[in-house]
Amino acid sequence: MSMSAGAGKRLKLPGSTYIKAIAVAVALAIITAVSRMWGSYPTLIAMTIMVFYVYSLSWSLLANTGMVSLGQALFFALGAYAYGIFVVSYGVNPWLALFAGPAVGALAGLAVGFVSSKLRDWYIGIFTFALTPAGYALAVSSQLSPWTAGAVGLTLPAFPLSLGARLALSSALAFAAYLVILLIKNRRIGFALSAINDDETAAGTIGINSRLYKTMIFGISGYMAALAGAMFVALYTSYVAPDYFGYPDLEYSVWPVFYSMIGGMGYPEGVLIGTVLLDPLQNWIRSSLSSTSVVGGNLALVIFGLLLIVVLLRAPKGIYGSVARYMETRRARQAR
Amino acid sequence: MSLLEVSGVTKRFGGLIALNGVDLAVGRGELVGVIGPNGAGKTTLVNVVTGVYYPESGRIIFDGHDITKTPPHRRARLGISRTYQVPRPFNNLNVLDNVALAAMYGSRRISVRGARELAMDLLGRVRLAERAQDYPESLSVVELRKLELARALAQGSKLVFLDEVSAGLVGDDLREVLSVVKDIHEGGVTMVMIEHVMKVIFNLTERIIVMMNGQKLAEGKPSEVASDARVVESYLGRRWSEI
């Protein structure tokens, strides 16, 4: 083989990647500015969009590596509790707790990833799902209640920032999470993750260590989900509850699934579209329609389930994914 | 010393013995042909050497390393690659990146851009450059075989197994693919070429191994093998020119 290989290890991002990154930055800035000018309720809605964007990215990172987590709330809640316990029980600086707390999620992610990397397909879903009741049980256990405040939940001191600044911080973190995904996606590891998702055996025979990557990705995903949890309680609710573990109520585990899949989980821009469209809708359904529905507070789950079926039948790669794939093949056809 | 030494390898699938104490040595720079009827164990042999399956007994030595229990990705990095008889493309990557990815994780260090350049070159050589930006799902079976070939060659391996890459190819496509194989081999890459029929490899290889029922039935120069009574018999009495 006569081809000379480029020596550098660093990757030059393709032009369209910069355009997408700028578009995402602009979109996040617009959401932040408009909601802030609109009032304090829209500001809170925008803040949950940012939190759930980070959270949904953590889920889609796993899903795009062929690991469907049905218990992502484990990491979300661990991040929330780590922040709460650091601040309340140990008097840690809130800023430090916001970024260091999620390390607990990363460690849990590495452990769960190590086991998951030996499992295939739906077993990962069952395994992760089975962990959430355990997390809930720990949170409400009487032995740990000096730290967790048991079923009552932890009430947190206010984060030392104004509402507007908290929203700005949330959007900055959301953009940082997007950049992390973008970097992973455009380096050789990103291609490898996609190959692992497609065919782990074939990925192995071309030299990809899928067990190592799966474990590592679970660690990163665990950190991101836990960061979302910490952001949620530090900047928004000021309260940590056991049901953040997605048990007995599934919601905290399934929102990122819905947002990612409907928006287009293969693309971080698609996940943003899913979150921006669905998260406010979810809040609205819950606050204005649920009380009158026969399924009560679960109305949003029912509606989103139906929505997911409709979208995936028409557009299997989600809203953004289908458009992107269509454009790409059209460009390829025109180039010929 | 041989590049690859397989000794006494046995692989069972339930009650079925797919490989029964197979010995095989491949020297550096060789191009060995392997033929045999359906179910002879040819693909299983590749699977066992590349680590897709682990044998129940026997040893596999590659380039001085005992790789009998080594996981597949490490064997690839040591310098073994293969094609799949039933193509296994990465459907979420386009054709170019399928090949580039193999270059990125093969036995040499290379940048993403360098890998893409190398991939484009290989796609040109197997006459698949036109489809570089397409996704594998839109490829024909013949195109998928070429993709398998390009991907296996992109790894820059010392030893390449080609599992029926020429199946379904005719005319110019067949000639081109065989000439790529020949070029790469002449560039110093050791190859094991599995074919269903002898015709394709008769002029290409110096040595042919005939497998049957999980065992080595015969081995030798193409002309010797072709006149071997047992080989002729195993192909139900057909003349070698037909097999």
Ligand SMILES: Nc1ncnc2c1ncn2[C@@H]1O[C@H](COP(=O)(O)OP(=O)(O)OP(=O)(O)O)[C@@H](O)[C@H]1O
């Ligand atoms: N994963 C598997 N599980 C069960 N049996 C298998 C498996 N792989 C191969 N076999 C069996 O092992 C035997 C050898 O199969 P193998 O694929 O190695 O044959 P082959 O020589 O490559 O045949 P072909 O020319 O049809 O490709 C066959 O009887 C096959 O059915």
Ligand SMILES: [Mg+2]
């Ligand atoms: Mg076979």
